[in-house]
Amino acid sequence: MRDLSGKTIAIVATNGFEQSELEVPHKTLKDAGATVHIISLEAGEIKGWDKTDWGNAVKVDRTVDQVSADDYDAIVLPGGQINPDLLRVETSVLDLIKAFWTQKKVVAAICHAPWLLVETGIVKGRKVTSYPSVKTDVINAGGLWEDSTVVTDQGLITSRNPDDLPAFCDKIAGEILEGRHERRAA
Template sequence: MAQLDGKSIAIVATHGFEQSELEVPLARLREAGANVHVVSLEGDEIKGWDKKDWGNAVPVDKLIGEVSAEDYDAIVLPGGQINPDLLRVEQKVLDLIKAFWTQKKIVAAICHAPWLLVETGIVRDRKVTSYKSIKTDVVNAGGKWEDSAVVVDQGLVTSRNPGDLDAFCAKIIEEIREGSHERRAA
């Protein structure tokens, strides 16, 4: 039996996600046995950003209006500069992230994706990390920012950048296996 057999995970992204920050967790979580859906705002596919230029398209499995936190065990939020900036103004996305948190499910965000955690209020009083350029945003929102590869705080998994993807994916798997976590609602 694989580590995550029977578990379902939503990766929420839109155009401009950092290529590796979606594709690596998608592959690793599926390899671990999870049923993983790429969830987006619209369309059949979303196009990534690969370091300095547009990358490859990734198929969209479900639209944001077709899913709920009840359908999944965890949510993964890839970064990149464009993707989380577009998503953080979409109330449906913010409501979905908050629902995962309120239901004590795993919320994982890498690179610039903690912007979404800022918008939802989830970072307040939580230990988190992010890409260094949004450190001030995280701190101003009440987050306890750390310069670490991966930080875990009661089911909240955050990571700095694509160089930390192995540790990020391993922590997501570990947290999902542990199950729900005690915490305050956002």
């Protein structure tokens, strides 16, 4: 993993995030030297979903209303079925994601989290992958869906599932180190 010292990354999630899709990027990016904050709707803890049942709780570092895209280099959106479905109706979360995009910062989403990219309009005209059940939603929102492990398009990083986490985390690091991204059409 590349050195991310001096970089700050937001991981936005709520109850029902897929355990590995939050914990692996959190640990990997921290181990690379980044400051990583878990951001959620409320203070305290959020509980993960671990494949077939509730998983472990993780401490929330900040709430959505306490942060700004100005303070971060990238935003990471874990999937799971529950987490992005709950977050995609939260205007404050969608506004935060859009702020990262508008500021040409890295936006990374895995598994079902591209639902959040659909809600924000970010997928339109962009190359994207996702968990297969989200494919039709991405296409209907104007996304150019690909059946690939990880897809990168001008600082937008998407990945299919937890099996792809090492490649997903590596792409996040690479895109952060590239700096701000022009948002030309795919």
